[in-house]
Amino acid sequence: MAGFKISQYVTQVALIWIVGTSLGLLWLMPDPIAWFGIIAFLGGFSLVLIARRQNDAAAQQAEIKEEFSVGLPPAKAEYTPPQPALAPMSETLITEKMQQLFDRLPVALVQIDSRGRVGQSNAAAREFLRLEPAESPLFDSLVEGMGRSVSTWIKSARDLQEPTNPEMVHVRRSNGEEILQVSLMPPPVAGQGGLIATLSDATELKSLEAQFVQSQKMQAIGQLAGGVAHDFNNLLTAISGYCDLLLLRHEKGDPDYNDLIQITQNSNRAAALVGQLLAFSRKQTLQPKVVSVNEALSDLTHLLSRLLGEKVQLNAEYGKDLPRAYVDGRQIEQVIMNLVVNARDAMPDGGEVIIKSGMRVYDRPTRVDRAQVPKGTYVTVSVADTGCGIPPEHMEKLFEPFFTTKELGEGTGLGLSMAYGIVKQTSGFIFAHSTVGEGSEFTLLLPAHDGREPTVAIPKPNRANLSKSLNGLSVMLVEDEAPVRTFVARALAMQGVRVTEAASAEIALEKLEDADLHVDLIVSDVVMPGMDGPTWVVKAQESRPDVNVIFVSGYAEESFTSEYGEIPNAHFLPKPFSLKQLTETVRDLAA
Structure with a gap:
């Protein structure tokens, strides 16, 4: 017992x-x-x-x-x-x-003694730290802090004698880098000294976090670029519009005529740059159709050879039996030309550019670099060069607007950002791989199309309307930018149009309460302080359901139709527009 x-x-x-x-x-x-x-x-x-x-x-x-x-x-x-x-x-x-x-x-556990050396450790910890059982190095010699130094953190935890918040540390590897999450705590028995560390692999978590941060950064830059482009388009509309009005009062022999032509041409160049910003922010107007990528590349070959010059050789390898892609062919051609020009500039002493087309099929969502590619079939286009390569510190910034490694005045830094925006707006992907001293390769993934091109009603120009008088037409003009509003009002008044102006949606609705006010057509900006264009037009159509509407905006048509949906009798005119484009659009709707 x-x-x-x-x-x-x-x-x-x-x-x-x-x-x-x-x-x-x-x-x-x-x-x-x-x-x-x-x-x-x-x-x-x-x-x-x-x-x-x-x-x-x-x-x-x-x-x-x-x-x-x-x-x-x-x-x-x-x-x-x-x-x-x-x-x-x-x-x-x-x-x-x-x-x-x-x-x-x-769980990976490590004992750290009072001197900061590794004491006892289990197999999981030794695997993380690449330690032998008999080794006892300083813990801060095995890992590198991502913020403060590891030795400072250990000393602080030892003095505090309380559990610390987890921190991320780097572990250098011959084949790359691993990131660990480490938590420090005092031993269970008081007075023993030292610390106990728990380790866990956070490489994947940190990669996802970096991907999210990069996505948020690109989105923020895109919003900024889109906002700047919108404001510039308003300015360019006024500049080119008033220039068109001046040209109406000058003949070719006049001293000021050539100066006005220069203003018009440079306004168009500025509009093209703004278009690249809109492309990056994915707010430009695309005109997609079913395209054979191989045919598009074949048509570009002669032009690309001229762009490359005599020192650089162009080789093309086209895949067989490729599906078609539903893209804006003109914009994709622009993307490829930008990539080829960048490849040429990376080889000042000559070299080779290789363009390949192919196909990839993903039967499930797949991680490619830092992007999650949805399952499906993709047409691929790659542009590779044998140039100097891109340093690793520049890879993260490649697609940011205005980032360039060229000398001042040799480039705008918008080529790759425009390519990024166009491909993303097409629901595709663009990836870059480079080795310093060996060259670079850019790969486009464009979603394959099933071959059935959507039926889109393309209005044919009515030649009878080109000479139709607008005399007596009544237009309600709503635009918060005074220079643009004044130009449009003058341009329409010159055609005999009666224009009722409003600087805001609220003022326009107040004027439409007058039952005696006849309105044949509404011309309205989209983005305005207070009530935006689509919102106030929907309210106006409650009492005037048959009125036609022209929306003018520095953004793309898709950017507001996706948000507001289809609005009856609505048409779109992108800024900047010329005097001719404005009058032709109004004349078509007045027929």
Whole structure:
């Protein structure tokens, strides 16, 4: 009975100790995964301790029995059922069992002593840190902090003697870089000194975070670029519009005529640059159709050869039996030309440009570089060169507007950003790979089309309307930009149009409350302070359902139709527009 009571007591004490220590660790540990690892380790250690106590209790029983049996007559033999013998465990065996339990923990654990050196560690931790069991280097020599230094962090945690928030650290590898998340905490028993570190692989998490940050940055830059482009388009509309009005009063022989032509030409160049900004921000107007990529590349070959010059050789490799793509062929050609020009500039002493077309099929969503490519079939176009390559520090900025490595005045830095925007607006992807000293390769992924081109009603110009007089037509003009409003009003008035102007949607609605005001056509800006164009037009059509509308905007048509949906009798005229484009659009709707 004595042995039973002792073992029972030891078991109860050990169980209380397990529960108490575990609850304490649950309160201390910042990482929930580590809770279970530590509890499992302490539980295993406790069971080994219980086994030792039971062995000691059995030995004490034997000694007591032998001591009290001296001088007594031999007792009558009684039958005792055979009991399983508990083999005594040596200290070495106990240590081995504990290390085995420690190594089997799913959580990587490292003991860091008071000098900052690695003490005990389990197999998972040694795998992360590439350590041998006998090694005990300084912990900060194995990892590199991403913010403050690791040695400073360890000292702070040691002085604080409280669990710290997890931090990310770099681990250098011969084949790249690994990122670990590390949590530091004091040992469970006070006064032992040092720290316990839990490690977990955060490489994938950090990659996703970097992808998200890059996406947010590109989106923010795109919004900024789109906003700047919108404002510039308003200015260019006024500049080119007033220039057109002046040209009406000058003949070719006039001294100012050539100057006005120069203003018009440079306004058009500025509009093209703004178009590149809109392309990056994915707010330009595209005209997609079903395109054979191989045919488009073949048609471009002669022009690309002229762009490359005599020093650079052009080679093309076209894939066979490729599906067609539903893209704006003109814009994709512009993307390819920009990539080829960049390749040429990377080879001032000559080299080779290789253009390839092909096909990729993804049967499930797939990670390509930092992008998640949806499942489907894609037509690929790659442009590779044998030039100087792109330094790694520049790769992250390649598609940002105005980023360029060229000398001042040699480039705008908008070529790749425009390519990025066009491809993304087409629901495609663009990837860049480069090795310094060997060359670069840019690859486009364009969604394949099923071959059935959507039926789009393309209005044919009515030649009878080109000479139709606008005299007597009544137009409501709503535009918050005074220079644009004044130009449009003057241009229409010159054609005999009665124009009612409004600087805001609210003023326009107030004027339309007058039942005697006749309106044949509404010309309205889209983006305005207060109520925007589509919103106020929908309200106006409640009382005037048959009125035609022309929306003018510095953004693309798709950017507002996707937000506001289809509006009855609505048409679109992108800014900047010329005097001729304005009058022709109004004349077509007045027919």
